Amino acid sequence: MGSSQKRVWVPGPIIIGAGPSGLAAAACLAELGVPSTVLEKSSCVASLWRHRTYDRLKLHLPKRFCELPLMGFPAGFPKYPTKHQFVAYMESYAAAFGIAPRFGAEVVRAERDAAAGAWRVTTRLAAAGPGPGAEEEEEELVSRWVVVATGENAEPVGAEVISGIERFAGRVVHTSAYKTGAEFSGQKVLVVGCGNSGMEVSLDLCRHNAKPSMVVRNSVHVLPREMLGMSTFGVAMALLKWLxxxxxxxxxxxxxxxxxxxxxxxxxxxxxxxxxxxxxxxxKTPVLDVGALDQIKSGNITVVGGVKEIMKGGAKFVDGREEKYDAIILATGYKSNVPSWLKDADEHFTKEGIPKTPFPSGWKGDKGLYCVGFTRRGLLGTSSDAVNIANDIYRQWTELSDHSTPLHHLFDFKV
Known part of the structure; x- marks a missing residue:
């Protein structure tokens, strides 16, 4: 397969990722009159929410804590919107601020060009034409600013975390591919992980007559989602203002x-x-219980200790016990993919792809590099980052007399 590349200067920032983080940054910039180019490797906005979440998912926090800057949820939405409602909100949000991401544009490399004083972002586009001989097209976008908005949950953490899982004869699925417990009705299922996803998947399995065992390797905080009709998170936020x-x-x-x-x-x-x-x-986020604890108390969800290894027909645990299972669901979370495409990422990011500077200052790197959605504080943290980034870029934008580019002499551009 051949390849071709074209180079394009973009006047505003390049935003990598069209999830909630990227959309929030683009919206805040648009409100200030700064154009941006949003790149997204999938075919839609909020692809993780649309394609990598289970059917029963609802927001764990009340909607007022999950709104993006400048636009709230529709008045008719429930206190805890469903995933489908959240995706609809994301689509409406993008439309309201005129955000039109370039879909199918996978970023394979982003690097700072010191001589030019700009960022080069290389994207791989869908092959042009059918058949194995189709030419693979690459495009290099150049801008003064790059906003990393791929977030903490870009790639699933999967089977590599468990010894011997390749020997298992049954079905193995990560929660990113899990949709409903109806697919596992009547089966014994090992759920590896006890965070919010592990708890909810185990609950969903119970409600579809499966028999889940949930692996709890370490300690975990479980809190009620509500206290006396009020959101536990909301109560905590109110108390933190005074205590x-x-x-x-x-x-x-x-x-x-x-x-x-x-x-x-x-x-x-x-x-x-x-x-x-x-x-x-x-x-590490505490688990907000939505019913799994009652199923554990009644024996419908079995809590088991750490897994030593997976065998063909089941699992061997660290306490020496062995159990047979029909399927394994990996509620093992996600990870950042920034180190795989951002050159010299270790200057600003850890090896795990998280900003080295902690919240609330991790949104700004050096020389035009920004990141949004890495605060580990949910959509509230995302909103804070997006506002800060937009204000900082706007300040620079207004100082420039020519928003097109002073760098034409360095590159052969298509503008």
Missing amino acids: PVRVVDRLLLAAAHMILGDTGRLGLRRPKTGPIELKNLTG
Whole structure:
């Protein structure tokens, strides 16, 4: 297969990713009159929400904590919108701000050109023409600014985390490909992971007459989604305006014990560090219970310890027990893919692809590099990043007398 490349200067920033983070940044820039070019390797906005989430998914937090800048959810949406409603909101959001991403544009390389004072972003486009001889087209976009908006959840973390899983004879699926427990009715299913996804998938399996066992390797905070009809997250945010984190953590844990009981007796040991402090330190989100705990108490969800290895017909656990299973679901989360395409990423990102500078200052790198959606603070963190990025780029934009480019003499451009 051959390849061809063209080079294009774009006057505003290049935003990589058309999920909530990329759309928020583009909208904030548009509001200030700064154009942007949004690149997205899939064929739609919010592709992770559309294609990599299970059918029963709803927002874990009330909608007022999940709105993007400048535009709220429709008034008729419920307190906890479904995934389909969230995707519809994303589509309406893009339309409202005139955001038209370049779909099918996979970024394979982004690097700073010091001599030109600009960023070169190489995208791989869909092959032109049918058949194996079709030419693969690449395009190099050049801009003063690059906004990394691929986020913390770009790629699934999968089978590589479990020894021997290649030997398993049954079905293995990551939660990114899981849709409904109806596909596993009557089966014994091992769910690897006990975060919000692991808990919800286990609950969904129960409701479709499957028999899930949920792997809990480490300690985990489980909190009720609501306390006395109020969002637990909302209560925590209100208390944090007046009280230290550790005091708020003690109050949340006391309330959780009253509502949920002693989760340690169910095999769900709590960390020594409180839920908010732990979130701030490590990014580990507490589980907000939406019904799984009752299923654990009733025995419909079995809590098991760490897996030592997977065998052809089941699993061997660290305590020496062996169990047979028909299927394995990996609720093992996602990871950033930034190091795979951003050259010299280690100057601003860790080897895991997370900004080295912690929230709230991690949104800005050096020499025109920005990132949004890496705060580990959900859509509230995304909104904060997007506003900061737009204001910073706008300040530079207004200082430039010529928004087209002073760099034509360095490149052969198609403008």
